[in-house]
Amino acid sequence: MFRYAASAALVLLAGCGTLTESRDQQILVQTVLDHRPVDGVGCVLANDAGRWFVTTPARVVVRKSAGPLRVDCRKEGAGGAEERVDSRQNRTLWGNYVLTGGLGNYVDRNTGRGFDYPPVLTVILRGEHGAEPRAAPPEGRAVY
Template sequence: MYRLAAIAALALTAGCATLTESTQQQVTVQTILDNREVGGVGCVLYNDVGKWFVTSPARVTIRRSAAPLRVDCKQDGAAWAYEKVDSKVNSSVWGNVVLTAGAGYLVDRNTGAGFDYPATLTVILHKGEEADGRAPPAPGVTVY
């Protein structure tokens, strides 16, 4: 009887991303200008659970989230980029949905453990003010 209960408990947690996956993820940030990688660009990555500062190219550990990750980069007024990267549901969530009738999905969504961002974030930089009239937005303005 106790064995059956233990097996059932194990089966219920087997797919739970909160228990099997970390809420942390390493991502690599690379910046591109005129089809070439550019180093020394300051970038801020942020989502609803944190903010991280890097100088590209770099690898940084961030907190996972179901929310998009914003990547804002700037190089001495010469180049800039504002991008949004959506998170994707990872494979651990599907087992959780099946085994817990969806209840565990809510936990994974709140902790971010059930979601991944791309491992490499390639940020395309724009020079100062573009010919089409685009310019970097004012500080604090969200661009999607």
């Protein structure tokens, strides 16, 4: 009987992100312009739980939220970009509904722990107006 109770308790815990998930998430932020990586771009990431600064490419630890993550990246001479990245409910979704009757989902939405952002954010920069266009690759050279 104890085995079944212990198994049921573990299943219940797996259904609630507040109990099993971290409230923080590590994200790799990288920037691209004209299909090429651009280093040294300053980015601000913000959601309703905080604001974080990073110079690409780099990893940053953000506080998870059920709300979107706003990303604003800028570099003089390379341009900038503003993006909105929605969070998605992680593996706790079904456990929250089946095992807690939706109560766990309510709690996870308020704490953000049951939600994740993509682990890699590739921000596509738009060149500055008046900036010189990048040179095309030499003729006959394969570009992948």
